[in-house]
Amino acid sequence: MDQRLSHAPDAARDVPDDALLVSYANGDALAGREMVRRLSPILFGYATRVLQDRAEAEDVVQETMLRLWKIAPDWRQGEAKVSTWAYRVTANLCTDRLRKRRGSQINIDDVAEPKADLASAVEAMTDVARSEALTEALNTLPDRQRQAVILRHLEGVSNPDIAKIMDIGVEAVESLTARGRRALKTALSGRKEELGYSDDG
Amino acid sequence: MTDDPRDDAALDALFQAERTRRFEPTPDFMARLEADADAALPRSVSHPQPVLRRTSWLAGVFTASGLSGATLAGIWLGFAMPESFDAFSLLADSSVELTAFLPGADMGSLFDE
Known part of the structure; x- marks a missing residue:
């Protein structure tokens, strides 16, 4: 053409x-x-x-x-x-x-276990704190997980397209994003006490 | 690990809020990228005219040349035909041509019968 x-x-x-x-x-x-x-x-x-x-x-x-x-x-x-x-x-x-x-990736197993439920923690955060919390939580993910999560949930790219971008299968994308979500929930829940909110306070 | 549906909803709310944050490139950076694109423009083609512009130009040439050609042909026929084309002399000449092609044919006897 x-x-x-x-x-x-x-x-x-x-x-x-x-x-x-x-x-x-x-x-x-x-x-x-x-x-x-x-x-x-x-x-x-x-x-x-x-x-x-x-x-x-x-x-x-x-x-x-x-x-x-x-x-x-x-x-x-x-x-x-x-x-x-x-x-x-x-x-x-x-x-x-x-x-x-x-130099090396952070293993998902290294991420702290949750100390409180995420929903109440997020509710208590300000917009800026939420954005910072999500950014920091994303940074704890292994590179591939983070890229898959960002493409899927922040850039709005479809799973088949992510598969092409990352040169993996669609099932692998689903697995990466699912593990990424779990890890994010874990990381963010751990921030509840860090940000000054806890179940008993 | 949290499997609470409320945690999924909270995470989705975080994603939703984060999606509204835009990271816009600066105008300087965009200008740099455009300069890169210009510098890397394939050299094998020396900035040819756009196709549509070129075809429009060609169409114009053909249209103009067609009209003017037809006009000139008409004028030439108008001036040249009376002198070089004589319909009556052509008719007269045709009998000569006919006898030449049919030697021995007697046109007069044909009409006599």
């Missing part, structure tokens, strides 16, 4: 991602800019949630987009979703950085 958009920027918004990429590969600069506008905010949000660092998230997204431009001439329409491919590259780059940062 040789659909150029330089003459009509507004028309670019209706063009599918893969057609845009092919158009970019054929020399259409505006198609590339439209891809940046579409993909970058999504990838940046995801990378920021995973890495908890805006500067690192920017590096990861920039690297992802550079790789996208590189493969653009070889992209075959209809074989894969561009967004899924980009998510996958971003996820892998995030994993690399997390591994370097941590």
Whole structure:
């Protein structure tokens, strides 16, 4: 498909991602800019949630987009979703950085057992405290679990797409997110006393 | 481990609240990404004209050339035909051609019968 958009920027918004990429590969600069506008905010949000660092998230997204431009001439329409491919590259780059940062993953067994029920703990928290609590709880998860949970519950990506992004089966995604949820409940319940709320007080 | 349904509801509420938090890239970062895209634009194609613009241009050329061609042809026929085309002389010449193709044919005897 040789659909150029330089003459009509507004028309670019209706063009599918893969057609845009092919158009970019054929020399259409505006198609590339439209891809940046579409993909970058999504990838940046995801990378920021995973890495908890805006500067690192920017590096990861920039690297992802550079790789996208590189493969653009070889992209075959209809074989894969561009967004899924980009998510996958971003996820892998995030994993690399997390591994370097941590050196080793935190085992789910290391997470503290709950000391109180989660529902009452969450109810007592302020919005900011809730966000911080969830972020910190997410950080206790092993990398793969965290990425699966973020993709599923915060980015709203479907399980089949997560399977493609993480290069695993759908059942493995379900298992990761289920274990992630259990671990989060465990970690968050443990925060009840930490935040000053307990069953008897 | 908590299997209390209320804990699941609480966790979902946390997710819901967190989803409303947006992490927007800065304009500077977006500009950097656009500059990267421009710099990596495939060099094999030297910024060709958009297809639609090019086809529109071609359509215009064909339309204009078609109209003007037809007009010129009409004008030429108008001027050239009277001199080079004489319908009566063509009719007269045709009998010559006929006898040439049918040697021995006597056109006069045909009419006599």
